[in-house]
Amino acid sequence: MALTFDADESDLKLFLQEADEQIELLQNESIRLEKEYQDQALVQNIFRAAHTLKGSSGMIGHHRMTDLTHAMESVFDMIRKNMLVPTTEIVDTILASLDGLNVLREEVATKEESDVDLSGSIAALHAIVEGASTAPAAPKAAAEAPEDLSPEALKQAAAEAGSPTSLLNKRWLEDADKDYLLAKIEGEGQRAYLVQAELVPDSPWLAVRAFQILTDLGSVGDVYKSWPSKTEVEEEKVTPHMDLVVVSKEDPARLTQAVSTIEDVASATVEAYAVADLRPPAPPASAPEPPPAPSPTDLVPATSQAPAAAGKRLIDLGPDGRGKNPSQLLELAAQKMEKLAQNVRVDVERLDKLMNLVGELVVARSRLQQVGSLLEAELGAHDSVDILAEASQEMGRITDDLQEEVTRIRMQPIENVFNKFPRLIRTLSQQLGKKIDLVLEGKETELDRSVIEKIEDPLIHLLRNAADHGIESIEARRAAGKPETGLIKLSAWHEEGHIIIAVQDDGAGMDPEKLRSSAVRKGLITQEVADRMDDRTAVELIFAAGFSTAAQTTDISGRGVGMDIVRANIEKLGGSVVPESAIGRGTRFMVKLPLTLAIIRALLVNVGGQQFAIPMTTVDETNRFDPADIRTVKGREAIQLRGKILPLVSLREIFNLPPLLLPGPSLDDLDAVSMGTMGGSANGSVDADAAGIWAANGEAPPPARMMFVVVVRVSDRQMGLEVDSFVGETEIVIKPLSRALGEIRGIAGVTILGDGQVAIICDVPSLLTRMVQEQMLA
């Protein structure tokens, strides 16, 4: 069913942007509640996000979202006021509600009503609130107005037995805040006010007006605290309603005037705090003690509340704000706001387009340099040639800078992916009946969004694998003398123009012996191969197609995707994955990825009169070989490189290209290599075909020549690719092969070279995989 909202298209877009931020925050932070609920800043953030969503969904008339976020807000509010401890069940309910919230968010994007039923979630949330309210520890007042009362206020309300609760308790002041305000009132003779301002909701300048309120109140007093805070106002996270705690010598009317004269302010109320409002109540004999004992699952040392409160005493301007007086703070806020105005949101598509254009520019630059070298070769030293060289060098420098800048704009912290994993691990540990902690490191590490998009699935699989196969059951861990709670560490860091992501567990590790025998049993390798296989290679067996060490395939990691697919997907990105394992101590997968996929360096080679690009990330070295040195190992061609035997495959053969037409450099001593030798050493069908064509043409076979070999490597597998000649190294922009052609094995995509010709990009990982598979079965 189609949905309509009380807002136009641009408002909805704005709503979605804002909602996405809040939902993301809720998703990332709610998971932490279970263990870190005593972190006031955390709880406050979560509460605020739900509150903001409630407000903005109300504004566009998305009632289902308003209802849901209202219910969530109530729960967060109870937690915030230490009246509720988020148990595993409560966090489950919150997470389930978040799933519903996501569906509702989609409704706004698609304008189609979904059939999601939220009554269950909302009822569950209400039940949590009511359960907490009726608990003996919490006073009855909480049930009536669970949103607006602080524990202090409740204590007071209880102590004063029925005295009306002042509006002043609407905003929860911490003890430290009260101390500060009391000091101002009693020590300096100032007065403390709660100012509430209501802005016209559809004002296009909400953030500006909020800022004006802050500034104007700052001129008649000292804005001690505000909701939204100054930082939030600077970040344009504003609502039409604003609360401020102001310390001033002026009388209330002066403050009212200051606020109400600001444009778009619909109403303003100013109320003074009485000393009694701020003085801590005498410890009652049977004081309600809201925070119950921490749940047994709470493994994190409880953080003390006092330091957190002290840290929040100053107006929230971040670390820059410490130790500044109010006017300095305002100046700072103004600066921040100015800075904010200079930021723009950019459509990702435009960035992609820009990156593509920069890519073309990089290619054109290479072309220009080539032309320069050509001219130099032709004309020798010439003024014009020098000028061209200078100009092309200058352009090269600028292009490099431009490329770097654009690449940097597209960079995103890997946090965007990492943040989804705590929930995954939480769910997995519940399903598996294990205890698992996930530690995230290097969340701020940045990489191109093209890589970020594609790395999530492989990482999910590695994490599932670690939780399922890596971490042992609680009993097994106990028996092994390990802590019951297993640890999975996900870390990311930059290294030599790459990003490394490590997935490490402290589980049982992989036993090479078991892997070998399992592979033999499954017919993946022969016993003979297994006997020769070293432990390192044996661990690599998990990447073989159709391999799984678990006694039974669980629905956790046995979802039809094997580790072979994981490796294939990582390698498709130009990356590699290397496992390391120690029995009893755990396993670590090191995933190495390029920072960007948009522009890569590639080696251009000539095969069959056509140019091919081989990504440099896979190229170990280029080398020439005498055809006489080709060996045959088990019926396959191989070359010896520094004592290592590498399989040799001809690209011409792989791609079924016409035989070599241009004569290459011949050997110094042609007589030394007769056709017989060549025919004897090379067993490829191409040579036979080639000989046939030469015979048909009535031409003499070309002289034996050096063979050009590109040694490629992916992860730790190597092989030699025979090509006709090397062309050179260049930067290329990867373009997908036409959809009409589908996926063609051995082709990673196409690129446009400097001269406008299209070159095929070799998919080295898939070539290697094919070679390894053939070898294993040999």
Next chain:
Amino acid sequence: MAVQLADANSQQVVVFDLSNETYALDVAYVQGIRRIEPLTPVPGAPYYIDGVMNLRNEVIPVVDLRKRFGLPLKTTSERSRIIVVQLSDETVGAIVDAVSEVITVSPDSIEPASRVVTALDAEYIRGIAKVDGRLVAILNPDRLLEAYGVDGA
């Protein structure tokens, strides 16, 4: 400049020759007509794809229509052209023997393909138009690439 407005239902088609027959494509699908240029063969592609070409920094596949439709093969000549066709989700080039003209056909001069015999399978054809006593087969552009029947790659 006089603009000849065709009646709302009539369509303009690009007429071209292929193996001694006359075919046409709706101009709405035609992005341009180019001379034959060197293509980059794609190893492993379907046999009727002659290769890919660079069209203003986009890489598009080029179909040899003779191969695609199982017509007798012939090397390209001076008159051969690549018609650049815009399909719903991608652009392709189609090699034809020659492009002759753009004409307007009215809907009532178009008959369903099944009632006329051509060298092509009726699946590839949207309809047959009678123009000046000639029969022109209007191709179904979506069939240029899609594998049909058993002749897919």
